[in-house]
Amino acid sequence: MSDIDDIDLPDIPRAPVDPSGDGFGSNTILTDADLDRAYPNRPRNKNPTLPFADLYLSLFEPLLANKKKKIGVGIRGTRALKPHEIRRDIIDQFISRWRNEVGNDIYPVLRLILCEKDRDRSVYHLKEKTIGRLLVKVMKINKDSDDGYALVNWKHPGASKSAGDFALRCYEIIRKRPMRTTPGNLTISQVNSMLDSLSLASKEGEQLPIMTEFYNNMNASELMWLIRIIMRQMKVGATERTFFDAWHPDAAALFNISSSLKRVCWELSDLEFRMDPDGKSVSLMSCFQPQLAQFQKRSLDDAVKAMNLTPEDPVFWIEEKLDGERMQMHYENGNFMFWSRKAKDYTRLYGSCFDDGSLTRHLRGAFDTGVKSIILDGEMITWDPRLDCVVSFGTLKTAALEGIRNPYGDGPRPLFRVFDILHLNGECLINYTLQDRRTALERSVKTVVRRLEVHGYEVAREAVEIERALRKVISEASEGLVIKNPRSVYRLNDRNDDWMKVKPEYMTEFGESLDLVVLGGYWGSGTRGGILSSYLCGLRVDGNHLEPGGNPMKFRSFCKVGGGFTANDYSKIAHMTDSQWIPWDPKKPPNEYIEIVAGGRGVDQPDVWIRPDKSIVLEVKAASVIPTDEFRVGKSLRFPRFRHIREDKDWQSALSISELIALKEEVEKEKAEEEKRIEVEKRKQRAGKRIKREYAVLGASDKPADFISSTVQGGPWLFEGHSFYVVSDAATPKKMGKAEMEHLIKSYGGKIYQTKDAVSDTHVIGDRNNVKISALKKEGTHDVIRPAWIFDCIRQHELDLQRGQKGDYILPIEARHVLHATASVERRVAATVDQYGDSYARDLTTEELSKLLQDMPGTFDRTFVVAFAKGLCERDQRELDELPGWMFKTFVIYVDTRDHGEANENLKPTACLALFAGARIAHDLHDIEITHIVASNCQQRLRELREAIKWRPRIPRIITKDWLKSSLEARTVLDEERFLPV
Incomplete structure (x- = not known):
């Protein structure tokens, strides 16, 4: 591509304009007439909305009880329901009741359920202390009384157990003196109307009458849930994706490209309607949900492997992680709009055209002359020209406001660092590779120094290059790194291994404590x-x-x-x-x-x-x-x-x-000397190594590809003598195109055909119901096996080779591998796993084993496994660092079970515990990445261990098994010195 006009883009029609951009704004209460004019095709409910009390009685409290496992297990057919199935049934029943009794417009209730996603209602200007003061006046109690003090100082401990939970503290105090003891009669529609009024009230005199009306018409439980809605802190035990999937199959996709609950509810009210694939693209002036970076792996090598780079093209990119606010910029013919990651509109702050705002007034000439419209994804940071550096994120809003008041001052200013482009001249680019999008970005955007800049990156091929970059950002007190796969497409509202965070962890302590x-x-x-x-x-x-x-x-x-x-x-x-x-x-x-x-x-x-x-x-x-x-x-x-x-x-x-x-x-001096010493040692080691080079014969077939771990090269060809017909791409457990799947199978000795009937026993591989697979189902002549079976066979093959076993057999097909099968095959696959789902023929992954233990009945000690696995599904990903066990994700633990030359039975379960806690388990003491060694109090063995590790650049900590258990119980990483062997 030579210039902007040469960018070869497909003829993709523009997605419809976001109906939430109705011109009314979020600070306007719309009447039915306004809505009819703005949205003539919106669904209409046939009956009034349900009482607000029904919402908490039939949805919130059952979901919360299921989350805490306090309700009985239901039965679907003859099988007991699991917690996630009970959760879905509760939601399905409520939505079905709404459709039958109210109608197809679910927007009034969904904006209460998913209140944190409702960007059509402005913020309430209410924090905990403000609500506490309002309730004191509403209930006419003395602010200096015990209850008055407890409401305002809700974090302070008292006689109750509600300290730290504001809504629960309110419930305990309100129920002592309620206006109502039975549920009130306010409907969901009336509650929405009152909340609209409350969102526009900025003074206590305006807020107090509304809160009084709520108090007079609700019981204590209703008020508790109302306060959670106002605070936008629901946590009922179900994610937004669960509610979206229950409403419509395309609901999540539409929300990802629009960030609009209104569109999700009103455009997808008919279950028979399905969105066109082209309609699932980002569009101008419509806020989308951006792609997010995956949380970092246990090691830098694991991070590189997770991107599935090929030996022919092992390149990945390293970007500095910026300390700012994720922002998307939309531009069309001189008009701008800005949204944050949380879909908050910042256009007034940064500018709507070239004549206003703290940023856009400086962006004339920022785009190539061929650019008519564009959507950019990046980070808004603060640049201080006097210090000539980026300053902390907390100064961003202040700098933007000052930029409006004094546009050409020399104080801190917003700087938009762009790292992606999603839309150009009417065409959506999310299905292009990152490398192609980067080419379009660099030819579309011109740098406006310290106002708008294209974020740089480094090209890398090995994990050691990440470590070098990480040391550099640590020295500059930066946020960390993001590594990206340049061959990846943009995935809306998703975290995957194509983008991964790498942050500085506790690799070394700062000098002495x-x-x-x-x-x-x-x-x-x-x-x-x-x-x-x-x-x-x-x-x-x-x-x-x-x-x-x-x-x-x-x-x-x-x-x-x-x-x-x-x-x-x-x-x-x-x-x-x-x-x-x-x-x-x-x-x-x-x-x-x-x-x-x-x-x-x-x-x-x-x-x-x-x-x-x-x-x-x-x-x-x-x-x-x-x-x-x-x-x-x-x-x-x-x-x-x-x-x-x-x-x-x-x-x-x-x-x-x-x-x-x-x-x-002193520490900085010692650090510099240590880095110099390590570099000298590395040079000596490299000089002393002799690399054995293998000779290749031109035209000969390749050896098995390095796919999953592949620490063992060569060996038997796994799929030799087997034929395959690949019908579709692989979606799980990793995404892989049809051509890549075929190349992978061939590299392990399999034969590829483009028709199902080439060989009588051809394996048909597919992961989604396309036209070809639908035809195969109708014929009933072939079973369709998911690509997960291929991945499992290869993984087991490599594990067997590492153990010195032959590894020359393919796995029997399990139920999880079957997309479509005949009745005889279904009976056969049922015999490949035990009653708990544990495979007889292959090693389970950590994730599979964790899920198996979660679902397995019994009274054995599953220390935090269930809570950890469940938390991964239900909590916001940003909270992962607070989950039990997740704090061990950067540790490599070796469990030494030797004791006077014999196995120490007391230490054997420790490896399993550490594995569930997020650590990587080292099976060899010579593994240089080991951070901790769990050992017994045997003095002779301790001396042997210390002798074995004393020459390492980073010496592992030797601790007892109590460190793992105590840390999990405390839900934080405890200091190792408390748990040293005696």
């Missing part, structure tokens, strides 16, 4: 409700930092620490500081002892504070020290984590500002 004084505390919420769950820590002001005649007991804020504590740690800290905590008064801060931040901005003020001489010292470890304007010291810790309570130290012997500066300089 730091001893910090606790200055303040923050009340927790959720599972940590009712206790001080995190602490504000500080450094002692000394030397040149202490004013003449100043208080020697003065401290400056340095970091917040909330990770690594066990219940015993919290209890011990509470005991040691009992009766010493003082409520924080913003009007009278303890400036004599504590400086929070210069200028009154930065870190959140603590809920309580403590005098340094009455406080305790915590030992804290971290990845690095970074500059920040959030804390008064001007620096803070990256990824701080609690390690110990230092009972042997007090405020006078804790770390000071001068000592931190000296320690940081």
